[in-house]
Amino acid sequence: MGAGVSAKVETVTDGVRPARYVPETEPPQPRESVGSRTDAKKPSAKSNRLRETRIEKMMSKAELARRANLSVLTIDRVEKGLGCRMDTKRKILEALGLSLADRVRVFGEEE
Numbered sequence: 001m002g003a004g005v006s007a008k009v010e011t012v013t014d015g016v017r018p019a020r021y022v023p024e025t026e027p028p029q030p031r032e033s034v035g036s037r038t039d040a041k042k043p044s045a046k047s048n049r050l051r052e053t054r055i056e057k058m059m060s061k062a063e064l065a066r067r068a069n070l071s072v073l074t075i076d077r078v079e080k081g082l083g084c085r086m087d088t089k090r091k092i093l094e095a096l097g098l099s100l101a102d103r104v105r106v107f108g109e110e111e
């Protein structure tokens with residue numbers, strides 16, 4: 001019985017795998033992504049002073065998110081200039097200890 005098992009193992013391990021066929025052509029060019037994330041951010045990104053204001057108040061993104069009851073990801077997106085709801089802006093302003101009149105100074109003019 002032992003000889004039969006070892007013979008099977010030897011035949012499996014002794015087998016040679018065929019070489020992978022690689023055609024002799026030019027390597028494929030990298031495709032340009034139509035809807036990549038970086039392309040999507042550029043048209044809708046608006047500059048704002050949220051990051052500068054947060055740093056002036058000596059507050060981390062995590063602290064601001066906790067005080068505003070928002071996620072750190074939301075704070076990061078708003079700082080990058082992506083759009084957000086008016087309620088989100090209100091929460092951020094209140095968490096920074098600013099009045100609603102400071103909205104234009106922090107977030108810029110609305111369209």
